[in-house]
Amino acid sequence: MQKRQMHLGVFLMGFGHHLASWRQADTPADSPEDIDFYIDIAKTAEQGKFDLLFVSDGLSFNERSHPSELVRFEPLTLLGALSIATKSIGLAATATTTYNEPFHLARKFLSLDHLNKGRTGWNVVTSYYQGEANNFNQNDHMKHDERYVRADEFVEVVKKLWNSWETDALVRDKATGTYFDQKKLHAQHHEGRYFSVAGPLNTSRSKQGEPVIIQAGSSEQGRAFAAKHAEVIFTAQQTIEEALKFANDIQSKAVEHGRDPSKVKILPGVIPIVALTEEEAWEKYNELQDLIVPEVGLELLSEYMGGFDFSQFDLDGPLPTELPEYNGNQSRKQLIIDMAKREQLTVRQLYQKIAGGRGHRLIIGNPEQVADDLQLWFESGACDGFNLLFARYPGGLDDFVELVVPILQERGIFRKQYSGETLRDHLGLDVPSFRTEKQVSNQTFV
Amino acid sequence: MQKRQMHLGVFLMGFGHHLASWRQADTPADSPEDIDFYIDIAKTAEQGKFDLLFVSDGLSFNERSHPSELVRFEPLTLLGALSIATKSIGLAATATTTYNEPFHLARKFLSLDHLNKGRTGWNVVTSYYQGEANNFNQNDHMKHDERYVRADEFVEVVKKLWNSWETDALVRDKATGTYFDQKKLHAQHHEGRYFSVAGPLNTSRSKQGEPVIIQAGSSEQGRAFAAKHAEVIFTAQQTIEEALKFANDIQSKAVEHGRDPSKVKILPGVIPIVALTEEEAWEKYNELQDLIVPEVGLELLSEYMGGFDFSQFDLDGPLPTELPEYNGNQSRKQLIIDMAKREQLTVRQLYQKIAGGRGHRLIIGNPEQVADDLQLWFESGACDGFNLLFARYPGGLDDFVELVVPILQERGIFRKQYSGETLRDHLGLDVPSFRTEKQVSNQTFV
Numbered sequence: 001m002q003k004r005q006m007h008l009g010v011f012l013m014g015f016g017h018h019l020a021s022w023r024q025a026d027t028p029a030d031s032p033e034d035i036d037f038y039i040d041i042a043k044t045a046e047q048g049k050f051d052l053l054f055v056s057d058g059l060s061f062n063e064r065s066h067p068s069e070l071v072r073f074e075p076l077t078l079l080g081a082l083s084i085a086t087k088s089i090g091l092a093a094t095a096t097t098t099y100n101e102p103f104h105l106a107r108k109f110l111s112l113d114h115l116n117k118g119r120t121g122w123n124v125v126t127s128y129y130q131g132e133a134n135n136f137n138q139n140d141h142m143k144h145d146e147r148y149v150r151a152d153e154f155v156e157v158v159k160k161l162w163n164s165w166e167t168d169a170l171v172r173d174k175a176t177g178t179y180f181d182q183k184k185l186h187a188q189h190h191e192g193r194y195f196s197v198a199g200p201l202n203t204s205r206s207k208q209g210e211p212v213i214i215q216a217g218s219s220e221q222g223r224a225f226a227a228k229h230a231e232v233i234f235t236a237q238q239t240i241e242e243a244l245k246f247a248n249d250i251q252s253k254a255v256e257h258g259r260d261p262s263k264v265k266i267l268p269g270v271i272p273i274v275a276l277t278e279e280e281a282w283e284k285y286n287e288l289q290d291l292i293v294p295e296v297g298l299e300l301l302s303e304y305m306g307g308f309d310f311s312q313f314d315l316d317g318p319l320p321t322e323l324p325e326y327n328g329n330q331s332r333k334q335l336i337i338d339m340a341k342r343e344q345l346t347v348r349q350l351y352q353k354i355a356g357g358r359g360h361r362l363i364i365g366n367p368e369q370v371a372d373d374l375q376l377w378f379e380s381g382a383c384d385g386f387n388l389l390f391a392r393y394p395g396g397l398d399d400f401v402e403l404v405v406p407i408l409q410e411r412g413i414f415r416k417q418y419s420g421e422t423l424r425d426h427l428g429l430d431v432p433s434f435r436t437e438k439q440v441s442n443q444t445f446v
Numbered sequence: 447m448q449k450r451q452m453h454l455g456v457f458l459m460g461f462g463h464h465l466a467s468w469r470q471a472d473t474p475a476d477s478p479e480d481i482d483f484y485i486d487i488a489k490t491a492e493q494g495k496f497d498l499l500f501v502s503d504g505l506s507f508n509e510r511s512h513p514s515e516l517v518r519f520e521p522l523t524l525l526g527a528l529s530i531a532t533k534s535i536g537l538a539a540t541a542t543t544t545y546n547e548p549f550h551l552a553r554k555f556l557s558l559d560h561l562n563k564g565r566t567g568w569n570v571v572t573s574y575y576q577g578e579a580n581n582f583n584q585n586d587h588m589k590h591d592e593r594y595v596r597a598d599e600f601v602e603v604v605k606k607l608w609n610s611w612e613t614d615a616l617v618r619d620k621a622t623g624t625y626f627d628q629k630k631l632h633a634q635h636h637e638g639r640y641f642s643v644a645g646p647l648n649t650s651r652s653k654q655g656e657p658v659i660i661q662a663g664s665s666e667q668g669r670a671f672a673a674k675h676a677e678v679i680f681t682a683q684q685t686i687e688e689a690l691k692f693a694n695d696i697q698s699k700a701v702e703h704g705r706d707p708s709k710v711k712i713l714p715g716v717i718p719i720v721a722l723t724e725e726e727a728w729e730k731y732n733e734l735q736d737l738i739v740p741e742v743g744l745e746l747l748s749e750y751m752g753g754f755d756f757s758q759f760d761l762d763g764p765l766p767t768e769l770p771e772y773n774g775n776q777s778r779k780q781l782i783i784d785m786a787k788r789e790q791l792t793v794r795q796l797y798q799k800i801a802g803g804r805g806h807r808l809i810i811g812n813p814e815q816v817a818d819d820l821q822l823w824f825e826s827g828a829c830d831g832f833n834l835l836f837a838r839y840p841g842g843l844d845d846f847v848e849l850v851v852p853i854l855q856e857r858g859i860f861r862k863q864y865s866g867e868t869l870r871d872h873l874g875l876d877v878p879s880f881r882t883e884k885q886v887s888n889q890t891f892v
Contacts, residue, residue, distance in 0.1 A: 022618065022625070029618040029625075033560045033650060035530060059549065061610070061648040067625045071616065071650040074557035080526020081561050084481060101545070103505060103581040111520035114479045115527050134644035135549040164507070170517065172468065172475040177739040179468070179475075179513045198580035202507040204479060204517040293623040 007385030052090030060131030090423030092121030118207030164200030227253030453831030498536030506577030536869030538567030564653030610646030673699030
């Protein structure tokens, strides 16, 4: 019998997730807006038989952001391009429910799902930054809890719209001139607290039925939302124990929603830095660390702590215990605080550590060491696979595909070939049956 | 000296603009959601050295719509794909200012302009249909005049956002770790009647500076808007006299805005049906006309007349003189009424006529006849070229590229090769200089 299979995503990010990767001599620093660069990476990931590529997003400019996020492609237009540059790999993007309309997002993601023939995923976020509100006619960013209430209704509307057309509704009978079967078209009208949407959508069902729903929030509301809606969960976990606790929590919540917990795939982020020898891997890492401009590292930390100003504190002392309330990414903030405590890091050590992968777990080692680590987590039940953040592109990804993927394949825990065609196929998720407006409202999951 | 050059666009529309084209045996009826079909067409148009491809859009489903519009790709994701499937041709799409936010559209179009390296155009529309309001939390569609006031401010915000980054703002100095020059980044804050947008945009200036602005409204407000903002104007004109009048009006209004009227390119729509002989061309046309389902033709006419019910009238009598007020596409309605009067058409003849190309001018003939007609209009000064609507794809486009383009090229009025790389290059439009927030507000055109 085939062993349980690991799922692997690649989190794209211009020249890489390490804060200083763009400063290396051979890194193309303009890659966040270079489509040829993205196409090459996508093709490498497809050669590596990864489940999916993922791009994040933000709707404001923030000079404290990671440099690869200062200017970059808008994800849905980028995925349009990657949809035809690739043949098999899944393609997922972040889009916020706080500053969008459900009709637009339902349509764009389903349109992408036609462009790439059923390989699309939507990472639902509620936005972190005040700056986004100010770009959308609003003075204040909606409060964290309210954002999730809106997100819940937003996803409900999107799912209704995705069920506008039954699979065989478009009969296109040339003899009679009947283009579609009126009985199989459903308006899926929605009337709720935030949204009033008449429907139906002017895009038909796609090959995988509906795009895959992904979610990444780890706060209390984020988990509740994920347990109800998400088919893939991106998360940041530093230890197996924490990851197991997280997985158990999500799975039991999913069961409460009447869902099969094996259809919720949990993928913690990891940053693998691999080379032929462990020593060489550490050299690669240290080379990147040495390129961090201290002010930039501190600004990134400050950004993750809600704009807190660390300049009044000793950089070589511990993290201040009293940090201000913050209406942004709660779980990332907590994760960084926990990491600082657990590893007894100074402020300087902390920003150096997050410079590499923003709170995600670093694995530095030779190919066997990296494969062992991934396999241990995977087989412990702590996760269903990983969302891989490479410190630098294309080098980090190239190394992983060349050195680690073959080991995972040899061990029988990762595919040698794609066995299906859609993202749902890769992830082992079923094609959702057609659901009426009422079935969607009742959260009837298939 | 080189003769004045004609500009040619191709208006994509699934299987074609003729209402019944999908019913022909060899037409792929599912093409409105088939990316491989679109890629083939795009490549043919590029072989034909056309200036641009254009896709229209609508944000609601309407069963009375043209069948190619019932379900279809969302244009911006589609253009993402076509951006890398083509190398030279311009790529333009419709997006409405009534049900969008300027930050989103500014970003998506500029992102596309990076994906295709400066070949993007945005056709600004204000939406026609009540159904769109109902998909966006609103009971009533905004009134025609107010829509244009909003559109004017919307475009102003978009242009400000497109000028967030000066061309050389991203210094990416690896030695010092300076990614961008703060002095060359401009927030371009906007505070107006409809929009409050802090900026800046998180996408840099593109190769052609800014995407090309296209506009298609021919109402009084539409013309005023076009004269102020548009660099390309799509229009429907049935006679040279009307077209000349339209062009003169636009040009004099453009001058009032301090613009160079030669930088406003007017492209009337035409539907060329061409074959080796005139007789064969008419056969092609009649074959399509015979496939029109009468009810469907009448519904399309009704749709264009604001939902007016013709069933109470004699189909073989004249168009009723009293038609209801209509808050939709005013100029198309008027154009159809004028055509019915001028050609003394019955209701039946009228719907048959618009079935082919929705109010656009049909040219049916052999290659010389079609080329003569286009040349006559072009050289009379009535237009700068044409937006070509093919009755059926791919056949209609294939015929035109094979039979008509070489004649226009031989006559020295159409390019044999692309001489530039961007859409602005093709159209002979300058790259706009960087403009401050205030310069954009003052409508300082370059």
